Amino acid sequence: MNRLWVRLSLTFMAVVIIGFVVISVVSVQLIRISLDQSDTSRDEILPESVTAGLANLYHIYGDWRGVSIYLDMAKEAYPPLRDSQYALVASNGTLVAGQAPATFDIAESLPIVVDGQTAGALLVGVNENSPPPFRPFGIARGVGIEEFMLLVAFVGSVIGILFGVLMSRTMTTPLDDLAAAAQAIGKGDFQRQVKVSGTSEIRSLGESFNRMVDALRQAEILRRNLVADVAHELRTPITALQTSLYALVDDTYPVTKQEIAGLYEQTRMLSRLVNDLHELSLADARQLPLRKHRVDISTALEELVTPFRMVAETKDIDFDVVKTDSLPDIEADEARINQVLHNLLSNALRHTPEGGKITLTLSDYGSGVQIAVIDTGDGIPPEHLPHIFERFYRGDAGRSRDMGGTGLGLAVAKAIVEAHG
Structure with a gap:
């Protein structure tokens, strides 16, 4: 019943x-x-x-x-x-x-x-x-x-009842298929799709269900890849820590400040990796905290770029800031915006050779401000461009790890910008 x-x-x-x-x-x-x-x-x-x-x-x-x-x-x-x-x-x-x-x-x-x-x-x-x-x-x-x-x-009732049963089965068959597909997905079968049929409302429901399944399947792939990448990224520093600590305990290496500093750097990288993963998980759940207020972006960036300009001078890199006059204030989380720019400028300094140039531009963009970081480094090969915002993606994995990168910087930066709308 x-x-x-x-x-x-x-x-x-x-x-x-x-x-x-x-x-x-x-x-x-x-x-x-x-x-x-x-x-x-x-x-x-x-x-x-x-x-x-x-x-x-x-x-x-x-x-x-x-x-x-x-x-x-x-x-x-x-x-x-x-x-x-x-x-x-x-x-x-x-x-x-x-x-x-x-x-x-x-x-x-x-x-x-x-x-x-x-x-x-x-x-x-x-x-x-x-x-x-x-x-x-x-x-x-x-x-x-x-x-x-x-x-x-009696004759009319029999005909009407048969027609009603036929119509009921016709109307509810797509819903039965949806229920069966939902149960299959609940058991992990993300390849299940439903045949789109029935009335326009049920067809729309079927199409939405299939899109949801596609999104769930993609999310499951990303989840598995993320777990594999996290395990891979954690394995290297943890193995290095274990090896170094065992050597110190076994008196293979003397306990020196240099050894302790190396171990400390490994823990810092682990901490950055954990923090980046936490922020990405918050962004995925649309729960990344933002403390927005009116920000004078011109003044804020002048304070941010000072240490980068000093580092650029030591590497004989020309560092310029180009901005239009009377930039409007923006509604943003200043700390998060600084985090994004810190990542972009760090990448620019890391990949710009001596004698090169880094340009930070600020210009009007509708009711907001457009910020761009341009450098004269080698650039990103075209085959890597579609993947630069993927988590743990590196065009040169060895170079990034040796330089202390977690492989999450651009993914975090993108999530912060998207959270601002």
Whole structure:
């Protein structure tokens, strides 16, 4: 009973049955009213016409001359007169036409009034073998109407119920497929897709479901890759720490400040890696905290670039800041923006050779500010450009690790910028 198609079928069934019951009841009543009106017409209007004709005939002639011819004509219009015995009796009791009243049972006595005086009476006898009055569709009064309507209602209900069941199954089959696919996905089968069919609403639901499955499948691939990459990235510093610590414990290496400094640097890299992963997880969950306020970006960047300019001078690198006048204040988290620029400028310093140049540009961009970092380094090979924001992706893995990179800097920077909208 909890299946949707069963409930829809029962609903169709109830609507069909109720509809046919109402139609049947109303139809029976209308037919009965029609039959009553038909009987009234025959039993009242026709007899009055016959007696009125007889009265008019008597008024014209003053007696009953020609009455036999008139009665022969009246028999065709008034069946009881044709199918039964009758007698036309004058006011004095004399038999004018027909059979003697004593020879049959009188069913009707129709007076004939002329100028306010009773000129006679038309007596109609009982005829048990006479056919019944006319009925629509051959239905007799009170006999067969209900049976006929019940038959119509039954046949119509069966057809309606079968149609309702068929429609219910047709409507709910795509939903059953969706439910089966959802269960399969819950068990880890991200290759499952549903066939898009049914009404426009169900088709839209199926298309959305398939898009969701594609997104889940991609997310699962990224998750597996992330786990593998994290394990790989953690393995190197942890192995180095274990080896160095074991050597110190085993007195293979003397405990010197240089050795301790190396171990400390390994822990710092691990800390950066963990922090970057944490920020990326927050960004993925759209929970990266931002403390936005109005920021004078020009002043903020002047403070940020000072240490980078000093490092650039030691490497004989020209460091320029180019900005347009009257830059608007922006609504941003200043610390997060500094984090993004710190990553970009660090990469620029790392890959710009001596004698090269780094340019930081600030320009109007709609209601905001566009910031660009340009350097004269080797650049990024075209085949690596689609992947530069992927986590742990390195065009030169050995060089990045030796230089202390975690492989997450650009991914974190991209997440921060996207979080700002």
